Amino acid sequence: VVCPLHLFRGESGGDAVGVFYEKVTALTGDQPPVVMSHKGLHFVHVRQGGLYWVATTTADSSPFTIIEFLNRLSALVKDYCGSLSEKSVQMNFALIYELLDEAVDYGYIQTTSSDVLKNFIQTEAVSSRPFSLFDLSNVGLFGAETQQSKVAPSSAATRPIQSSREQSDLRKSEIFVDVIERMSVVIGSNGMLMKADVEGEIRVKCYLPNCSEMRIGLNEEFSIGKSQLRGYGAAVRVDEVSFHQMVRLDEFDSHRILRLCPSQGEQMVMQYQLSDDLPSAPPFRLFPTIERDSGGRLLMYLKLRCDLPPKSLSQELSSPDQSAELKPQSRAVVWKIPRFTGGMQLSALFKLEVPGLSSASLLEVGPVGLSFELPKLTATGLQIRFLRLSPVQPGPSQRWVRYVTHSDSYTIRI
Amino acid sequence: MPYLGGEETVRELRRALSNPNVQSDQLRYRNTILKVIRAMSQGVDMSGLFSEMVKACATVDVVQKKLVYVFLCSYAALNPELSLLVINTLRKDCQDPNPMVRSLALRNMTNLRLPSLVEYVEQPLAAGLRDRAACVRRVAVLGWAKLHNLQASSEIDAAVVNELYSLLRDPDPVVMVNCLRALEEILKDEGGVAINKPITHHLLNRLKECDIWGQCQVLRVLQRYRPQSEDELFDILSLLDASLVSPHPPIMAATLSLFLSLCSGQPAVSLAALERVRGPLLAACGSGSREMRFTALCHIQLLLRSIPGLMGAHYKRFFCGYAEPAYIKQRKMQVLVELVNDENVAMLLDELKGYCTDVNAETAQAAITAIGRIGRSYSDRCLEILTGLLGLKQDHITSAVVQTMRDLVWVCPQCSDTVCFALEGCEETLQDSQGRQALLWLLGVYGERVSSAPYTLEVFIDGVRSEASLGVKMELLTATMRLFLCRPAETQDMLGRLLHYCIEEETDMCVRDQALLYYRLLHCGIEETRKVLQGRRSDPSLGVLIGRPAEPVSQWARSFNTLEPLRQGSIETDGALNRLKQ
Numbered sequence: 001v002v003c004p005l006h007l008f009r010g011e012s013g014g015d016a017v018g019v020f021y022e023k024v025t026a027l028t029g030d031q032p033p034v035v036m037s038h039k040g041l042h043f044v045h046v047r048q049g050g051l052y053w054v055a056t057t058t059a060d061s062s063p064f065t066i067i068e069f070l071n072r073l074s075a076l077v078k079d080y081c082g083s084l085s086e087k088s089v090q091m092n093f094a095l096i097y098e099l100l101d102e103a104v105d106y107g108y109i110q111t112t113s114s115d116v117l118k119n120f121i122q123t124e125a126v127s128s129r130p131f132s133l134f135d136l137s138n139v140g141l142f143g144a145e146t147q148q149s150k151v152a153p154s155s156a157a158t159r160p161i162q163s164s165r166e167q168s169d170l171r172k173s174e175i176f177v178d179v180i181e182r183m184s185v186v187i188g189s190n191g192m193l194m195k196a197d198v199e200g201e202i203r204v205k206c207y208l209p210n211c212s213e214m215r216i217g218l219n220e221e222f223s224i225g226k227s228q229l230r231g232y233g234a235a236v237r238v239d240e241v242s243f244h245q246m247v248r249l250d251e252f253d254s255h256r257i258l259r260l261c262p263s264q265g266e267q268m269v270m271q272y273q274l275s276d277d278l279p280s281a282p283p284f285r286l287f288p289t290i291e292r293d294s295g296g297r298l299l300m301y302l303k304l305r306c307d308l309p310p311k312s313l314s315q316e317l318s319s320p321d322q323s324a325e326l327k328p329q330s331r332a333v334v335w336k337i338p339r340f341t342g343g344m345q346l347s348a349l350f351k352l353e354v355p356g357l358s359s360a361s362l363l364e365v366g367p368v369g370l371s372f373e374l375p376k377l378t379a380t381g382l383q384i385r386f387l388r389l390s391p392v393q394p395g396p397s398q399r400w401v402r403y404v405t406h407s408d409s410y411t412i413r414i
Numbered sequence: 415m416p417y418l419g420g421e422e423t424v425r426e427l428r429r430a431l432s433n434p435n436v437q438s439d440q441l442r443y444r445n446t447i448l449k450v451i452r453a454m455s456q457g458v459d460m461s462g463l464f465s466e467m468v469k470a471c472a473t474v475d476v477v478q479k480k481l482v483y484v485f486l487c488s489y490a491a492l493n494p495e496l497s498l499l500v501i502n503t504l505r506k507d508c509q510d511p512n513p514m515v516r517s518l519a520l521r522n523m524t525n526l527r528l529p530s531l532v533e534y535v536e537q538p539l540a541a542g543l544r545d546r547a548a549c550v551r552r553v554a555v556l557g558w559a560k561l562h563n564l565q566a567s568s569e570i571d572a573a574v575v576n577e578l579y580s581l582l583r584d585p586d587p588v589v590m591v592n593c594l595r596a597l598e599e600i601l602k603d604e605g606g607v608a609i610n611k612p613i614t615h616h617l618l619n620r621l622k623e624c625d626i627w628g629q630c631q632v633l634r635v636l637q638r639y640r641p642q643s644e645d646e647l648f649d650i651l652s653l654l655d656a657s658l659v660s661p662h663p664p665i666m667a668a669t670l671s672l673f674l675s676l677c678s679g680q681p682a683v684s685l686a687a688l689e690r691v692r693g694p695l696l697a698a699c700g701s702g703s704r705e706m707r708f709t710a711l712c713h714i715q716l717l718l719r720s721i722p723g724l725m726g727a728h729y730k731r732f733f734c735g736y737a738e739p740a741y742i743k744q745r746k747m748q749v750l751v752e753l754v755n756d757e758n759v760a761m762l763l764d765e766l767k768g769y770c771t772d773v774n775a776e777t778a779q780a781a782i783t784a785i786g787r788i789g790r791s792y793s794d795r796c797l798e799i800l801t802g803l804l805g806l807k808q809d810h811i812t813s814a815v816v817q818t819m820r821d822l823v824w825v826c827p828q829c830s831d832t833v834c835f836a837l838e839g840c841e842e843t844l845q846d847s848q849g850r851q852a853l854l855w856l857l858g859v860y861g862e863r864v865s866s867a868p869y870t871l872e873v874f875i876d877g878v879r880s881e882a883s884l885g886v887k888m889e890l891l892t893a894t895m896r897l898f899l900c901r902p903a904e905t906q907d908m909l910g911r912l913l914h915y916c917i918e919e920e921t922d923m924c925v926r927d928q929a930l931l932y933y934r935l936l937h938c939g940i941e942e943t944r945k946v947l948q949g950r951r952s953d954p955s956l957g958v959l960i961g962r963p964a965e966p967v968s969q970w971a972r973s974f975n976t977l978e979p980l981r982q983g984s985i986e987t988d989g990a991l992n993r994l995k996q
Contacts, residue, residue, distance in 0.1 A: 062634075062667060068706070105556050182700075199701075240693060240697065360806055411735075
């Protein structure tokens with residue numbers, strides 16, 4: 001389904017939508033290039049929520065601006081519609097037209113601030129599911145952009161922003177502070193850790209009707225920059241950190257407190273990176289054995305070990321229901337493990353019939369890519385010590401602090 | 415998209431919209447209009463409902479108004495006379511006590527894009543510039559730009575232009591930025607807004623009040639400014655220093671563009687600025703948005719042209735993620751090649767070797783090419799990897815390896831022994847014409863050292879009738895001739911057959927002419943033939959990887975922060991190499 005683009009300047013003329021559609025479907029690969037051109041018209045797109053968000057421009061504009069805007073627009077749509085999918089877009093086309101109308105005038109971006117926009121947006125969002133407080137039980141799964149798209153997003157984070165009209169007391173006032181870390185690891189064929197990077201973000205999702213200021217306290221021993229001196233104990237260190245424009249840092253140096261006035265909806269507060277000196281060992285290690293058996297079949301014996309500390313709560317000891325399948329198109333074996341307890345080891349033996357298997361072909365096997373989500377855990381050890389809101393909220397208000405580390409790219413070479 | 419039953423839908427909706435019961439029920443009316451818009455968004459032609467929708471415009475329900483305007487703006491050009499009916503409602507709304515209604519009306523008046531409406535629009539637009547509400551002023555300012563573009567022939571009154579200039583001092587930052595935009599459009603023929611010293615300093619002082627988009631706009635417009643003294647230049651640079659390392663990539667990029675343009679006469683300052691943005695660019699490379707990563711990557715490639723060592727310590731950040739799209743992986747590999755040095759070469763090659771067996775054939779080929787380029791400086795290690803890859807007997811891999819070896823041997827003739835040894839048996843796995851051409855070239859030039867060369871060529875010659883590729887046939891001719899010159903006994907017979915076929919039976923004129931040329935050459939004598947065919951077989955000066963001179967920033971500064979770096983194709987083309995090998 002292609003939703004026609006908003007024609008801002010009438011310069012594209014004719015069927016810009018049709019041209020883009022043709023170009024994308026004509027390509028053999030699975031990923032069309034970010035910039036495509038056709039007769040002087042340039043198409044720039046991002047993919048979010050399974051949808052293509054496309055902007056056309058005739059001038060040689062800044063790609064950083066266009067891409068940041070498209071990402072921001074999709075985030076706004078997600079905030080207003082509750083979730084981002086083909087269905088939610090279709091159900092909320094009127095709202096999206098309204099958003100676009102207020103956000104961009106004559107091709108010039110006017111604003112993407114949800115605080116400003118909420119004064120103008122009148123249409124109510126239509127969500128695909130009614131909101132229910134009972135869905136909040138799965139605090140760990142909250143629909144971050146992880147590779148596990150099958151993980152059901154908790155509707156706690158899929159509530160639409162209330163428009164300025166809504167004053168209903170039935171709706172709870174809530175605020176979520178999410179610490180989301182993405183881990184990129186490469187482990188060489190000799191088992192050595194070749195690369196380990198963490199990119200982290202602190203995001204705030206605010207549904208408090210009036211919140212003039214919030215203060216977020218991080219770990220007290222939070223240090224920035226590579227230094228020769230290593231603190232003892234549970235010091236948290238990152239290489240670089242950057243803050244959103246609106247975060248006030250006057251208490252950061254002394255007490256590691258961030259101050260900001262959150263807008264309605266989702267906003268990114270702080271970003272940080274850590275390379276190569278992770279405080280803990282990589283969460284998963286693999287011990288593979290690849291060989292050919294006498295019948296000429298490929299045998300892959302994989303022993304996967306989870307090096308996270310075992311949780312104090314008891315877990316089911318019976319083996320969780322795993323599954324494995326062969327994907328011939330990508331020539332990959334996919335092993336799905338729904339749950340993996342810390343400290344445990346799982347193993348699997350895969351036998352594959354490969355026509356024309358030679359000893360040289362064994363070189364072609366691998367690497368092994370893992371995609372996972374570790375709830376309630378941060379690889380860097382970053383913690384939110386406290387959350388203070390002022391003014392003190394009248395009535396019941398919920399505050400949630402959630403941590404997740406997921407894999408951006410976790411590669412183990414064989 | 416044709417939609418069966420579209421007419422039925424239009425009729426139904428027309429009935430509903432004209433129904434007085436619907437019109438008096440606020441909710442029903444709005445929902446009916448919603449249906450119209452929904453159908454429109456799905457590509458159904460709703461233009462037949464224009465007059466009904468015009469009537470629906472006069473309502474107090476703002477949501478309904480907005481929906482109707484969406485409709486009207488889409489179809490107004492088809493109904494210029496009917497659109498005039500809307501003008502009354504719009505003009506009335508321009509004086510509504512609610513500023514939101516006023517700004518909505520003003521914006522849509524100009525969005526209708528009808529030249530016939532211009533005379534009705536000018537007065538409200540002029541009033542809008544002085545409206546007490548900022549949201550109305552914002553719309554009015556851009557409205558003048560739209561008006562100007564609608565009627566390119568008529569001039570915007572000088573009084574309006576002056577007023578726009580004075581609105582640059584409006585307290586609302588978006589109004590200020592919109593004025594910049596409007597003036598840039600209206601005064602395009604004169605080179606846009608006059609960026610003089612007072613305006614520049616005014617804009618710079620108010621930069622912090624603007625949001626990301628406003629800042630980017632201001633920074634872009636300021637690129638035209640030329641500071642009048644070095645002191646002023648450095649004042650401006652220090653004012654902008656914080657923006658240079660902004661965590662928001664658009665601001666960082668716009669600021670660097672501005673720096674580079676202001677400092678075009680000061681290369682040392684430019685280089686210092688590049689060092690400053692290393693951190694933010696690297697952070698953008700790790701962004702959650704893959705398109706942002708790609709953009710940052712492409713721009714890092716530009717910077718590396720002037721400071722090759724810029725990312726040296728961070729080479730691991732450019733290792734490819736397992737699930738990254740091919741377009742990102744390929745750029746990362748190009749960057750990795752630039753970052754190789756004695757300390758990291760082992761690890762880098764190990765990593766690249768892993769990518770050579772990627773499921774995506776293009777990525778695998780890019781990895782092999784990358785190894786080949788590193789091989790110019792580290793030939794032994796790279797050849798070892800490349801030879802190993804041949805053992806996999808995968809056609810796309812073998813093809814890429816053979817082509818890479820051909821390129822490598824051209825710049826590093828000392829590799830020829832290893833290459834010749836590796837070539838034995840390749841021809842079985844080669845399918846595509848590029849790979850086969852590369853093999854033929856190698857056999858032609860180094861055939862005396864590849865024992866099976868005549869046999870391989872013979873297989874090609876025997877199959878020449880069914881050979882589709884022009885390039886392969888040409889290369890086959892040249893290779894057989896060259897081999898004949900050093901191994902005449904083994905090749906004489908097949909050369910004769912080949913020439914006979916090409917001259918007598920081949921339909922492609924290029925091949926035929928080439929064959930004729932060679933035939934006549936042979937008649938002139940062996941020495942003459944040798945002189946023509948056995949020219950250079952290498953050019954080591956072309957290929958040194960490390961120690962390439964850094965380019966001045968001015969070479970690429972203009973394309974920074976534009977779509978140019980993101981377009982298809984790699985930064986360095988090996989086209990020069992190919993042309994020289996003929």
